[in-house]
Amino acid sequence: MKVQVDNEVCQGHGRCYTLSPTVFDPDVYGYAVVRTDAVEPDVEKSVRDAVESCPERAIRLVET
């Protein structure tokens, strides 16, 4: 499974890099960037929390 952030949609709420800080990072403007897009089992719950807590619905999980 991979995780993607739609940078056209992200507004920098930062819920993702708060909930799942090893997977998401803020850039210099506070928008989210994905550090490692492969979602390992140990972070899967936090990534799902991030997906479901993004007010812009900007994060997507993709089956690989």
Add this chain to the structure above:
Amino acid sequence: MDFESLETNYDLLSPELKANMWPAVDHMLRQCPVAHSEAHGGYWVVSEYDRVFEVLRDYERFGSGRAAMVPPPPPGALAPDMPPIHLNPPEQHEYRKVLNPHFTPAAIAGFEAGIRALVTEAIDAFIKDGACEFVGAFARRFPSRLFFQFFCSIDDEADLQRNVGWLHGILFDPTGENYARLEREWAEWIYGFIARRRQSEPRGDLVDSLLTAVINGKPLTDDEVMATMMILIMGGFGTTADATANAVRRMAERPELQDRLRAEPELLPGAIEEFLRYDPPVIELPRMCRVDTEIGGHQIHAGERVLVQIGGANRDEKEFSGAADLDLDRPRNKHLAFGAGPHRCVGSHLGRMSVRVALEEVLGRMDDIRLVDPSAVRIGAALQAYGPEHMEITFRAR
């Protein structure tokens, strides 16, 4: 309160509405999720989560601007749009590129110790009493100087006190007869401050970024710098105060919430999100329809104003199951307390950190916080805001 009157006359300034906000919001969600109000020259009120989200995101249909304001600014108030809140993309986005880097978690991390010092100083002043009027003694006290000191490098005590005075006067009495005079006095001071800063060595703060910014190929004018500073100061202060007081109000009503957060402090960041969902400090946001369009089956014409109800979105059962319950374990929480779309609150990370530090110190130093009289909590009059202006509490110093 006559809840049926909300269907045609939702008046965001009504003290009766503020006092009955949550039953009123529930009534609108059930009976009139898209309503037209005759108040203040007429405007639409949109309540449901999905529609609020749609309006906030779609700036091409629902734009921002001074003309969207409900009610319009009082006679004699300053005329210019306040960037970036009154602008639309792409120009709005140019401003955000200048501002955002000052408000990222990394950029504000260095202010945490300073915020904790302001919080500690405020608590020190009343901790021995075992009781206080929490809004004046704490919630509006600790954040009032934060922006001036940390973002504008203003450290002269007399300057700080004058600025805080203007800010309070404008924010908490938005329709008062002194509004225009206070706003002009404040603007004059800021113009003088800008002139001094243009002559002095750069400090690398937010003010320097505004003074050197180039937007649409031009540096910002003094008017633009002044108005930007004003809206940032106004946007950050009352909201932080309200978010803090709202959280403490709910914990005082339900002491088991305090006990749990003292026992499990790692829950606090998630709890703050839930407090923000439950009692959003900004309860409404205005937009101006830019084209003839439709929302929820209602035709809305270009030039008509639309007020989105953040409070309605955050209490919409279709998005939040058990929306009327304050649930510290809520697993997913896409609340809209900081808005959505291009105007997402620029200071959201600073606001969250400020409230977290405030609640850490309150919970750490004050046991058994109770409201003296829950029915005597008064909601303030600030425009589009929700938070107590008066709240007597008792506690045991730890």
